[in-house]
Amino acid sequence: KDDLRGVFDEIGRLANEDQLGEMLAESEGPINFSTFLGMFAAKQSGEVDADEVxxxxxRxxxxxxxxxxxxxxxxxxxxFGDKFSTQEVDDCLKAFDEFVDEDTGLMESNGLIELFVAKSS
Structure with missing residues (x-):
C-alpha cells in the first residue's frame, strides 16, 4: 500500500485510504507496474480500452x-511494483531516444504515445 501511495504522490495525484484499498482489492495478486498503470487509468476515467490505458x-x-x-x-x-533493473530502464530510454532532448532531459510524450496506440483509420 505504501508503494502504491508513493506512486500517486510522485505523479502528483491524491489517493485516499479507501481508494488505495479498492485498488489493492481489485488485484488478484501482487501489483506490478503494468497492473498499476491499468488500474490507475481506469480510476482516472472509468472504463478504458487498451489505447486509453x-x-x-x-500522461x-x-x-x-x-x-x-x-x-x-x-x-x-x-x-515501484515489478521494479525495472538499471539495464532495463536504459534499454527502454534508448528505444525512446528520438523523443528525448539530451540538453533538458525531457521526453516528448505525444510522439511516444503514438508509438504505442493504434492509428485511427
Whole structure:
C-alpha cells in the first residue's frame, strides 16, 4: 500500500485510504507496474480500452503537458511494483531516444504515445 501511495504522490495525484484499498482489492495478486498503470487509468476515467490505458499511463508521468522528465520516469520504473533493473530502464530510454532532448532531459510524450496506440483509420 505504501508503494502504491508513493506512486500517486510522485505523479502528483491524491489517493485516499479507501481508494488505495479498492485498488489493492481489485488485484488478484501482487501489483506490478503494468497492473498499476491499468488500474490507475481506469480510476482516472472509468472504463478504458487498451489505447486509453497506454495514453493515460504515459500522461500520468508528464511534468507538464506533453513532456516527461526522464530522470523521474527512470526512478519510478526502478522504485515501484515489478521494479525495472538499471539495464532495463536504459534499454527502454534508448528505444525512446528520438523523443528525448539530451540538453533538458525531457521526453516528448505525444510522439511516444503514438508509438504505442493504434492509428485511427
Amino acid at each position: 497506454v495514453e493515460k499511463s504515459f 500520468a508521468f508528464e511534468k507538464q503537458e506533453g513532456v516527461i522528465d526522464c530522470e523521474n520516469f527512470r526512478n519510478m520504473l526502478m522504485a
